[in-house]
Amino acid sequence: MDENTxxxxxxxxxxxxxxxxxxxxxxxxxxxxxxxxxAIIEATNDFVRAARRSTSPATRASVRGRRGHRPGHLPADPGGAQGGAQRRGRRRPHLHQSRRPGEAPAGPAVGLDGPRVDRWRDTGEIPGPVMVWTPEQTGAFLDHAAAHEPDLYPLLHLIAYRGLRRGEAVGLCDADTHLDLAELAITQQITVSGRVVQRKPPKSETGNRVVALDPATVAVLGSCRTRRPPNRDGGLFFAREDGQAWHPDSVSRRFRQLVADGGLPPVRLHDLRHGAATLALAAGVDLKVIQATLGHSTLALTANTYISVLPQLAQVAAEAVAAIIPRN
Incomplete structure (x- = not known):
């Protein structure tokens, strides 16, 4: 099992x-x-959210450092456990979903459309465990990042366009980045376990993969390659101004600051990866190709996470079916 898992x-x-x-x-x-x-977890989350919105400094201070928990991220699956218990009478319910070791559970992705954004602004409620920006929100964020964090922007662009995990982007090897072929290979990742930063193989067997690049991403990475410092750490593609490797947590902190400064709904850095998948779906890319690009171990994981994220996809599908039925 992966150490972070x-x-x-x-x-x-x-x-x-x-x-x-x-x-x-x-x-x-x-x-x-x-x-x-x-129910207790949700009630605790409600209390923490309400306290954070309080006008009383003492009340806000009482929950400082307390993080709400998203029940969908627990290894226990209440629906599966309840259903299993009901099917088997009083026999032992299974507490874990079936998935490959080291592969994080993922709930269905939630698109941050207008009504959900309005609700978040009014209440502070997070719509779901896996959230993705609309294409317009993604573009606005990347424009903001390019203007205000030009040294970090190419790495964020790559995640947003091609769906790399944070550790895969930070650990991308220069020797594995073939811009002349418009592709790169994922052969390692840089992760944080406690306070220890380590290089290790990709998260799963299917994590070792070749990712195709679009012309815009090739241009962004090519510009990054010409501007980066010559004394880079460990042959990595991305490096800070001093040539040292990016710390994964530092990338996440700067991402969150960019999101806040840009006035965008608060998604996680990992949600950029989810966003890349939904953008591919919206563009008509086959689900099997998306699975291979993301390095998912099963097609079911990809389908369960993304198949219903964009309402307009369902509308397009409905119209396509109607269009092939001949009517007078």
Whole structure:
């Protein structure tokens, strides 16, 4: 199991599963226990959000540093556990979704269209565990990043256009970036475990892949290659002004600051990767090609995450079906 995945699971166990379910033997676990746990998590999240919006400095200070938890990111799947318990009577429910080791769970992606953005601005509520900007929001962010963080912009552009993971972009090797062929190879990633930064192979077997590049991305990366410092660290493609490798957490912090300064809905850096997939869907790219580009282990993971993210895709599909039916 990937070390970061292990740490995440350990955090879930300490913060949620053990406090709420640890007193129960597994054969005594019932769907109502899981529902209660998730209800408590949601109630706690509501309290933290309300306290952050309070006009009282003391109330805001009381929740400083407390992070809300998105239930969809727990390794326990309440729907699966409840359904399994009901199907098998009082036998042991499965607590984990079936997926390959090291592959993070993903809920359905939520597009940040007008109504959802309005609701976020009014209430501060996050629409879902996996959120993606619209094409217009993505373009506005990249324009803002190019103007205000030109040294980091090429890396963000690559993630937004081709869906690399953060560690894959930070760890991209110069020798694996073939701009003359309009492609690059993912052969390693740079990750953070605790405070330790390490280079290691991609997240899964399918993470080792070749990613095709569009002309705009080739131009951005070509410009980056000509401007970067000569004393780069470890043969990486992207480097800071001093030639050192980007720290993954530093990239995420600067991304969040750019999002806030640009007045855009607060997505995570990883959601740029999700956005790249939805943009590909909107452009009519086959789902199997998107799976290969992202390095997903299964087509089901790609489909379950992205197939319903853009409402206009469903509309186009409906119109396409209607168009082939001959009517008087």
């Amino acid at each position: 292990r740490r995440t699971y350990a955090s879930h166990l300490r913060a949620h599963l053990v406090p709420h379910l640890g007193h129960l033997k597994l054969d005594r676990l019932r769907p109502e226990h899981i529902r209660t746990m998730f």
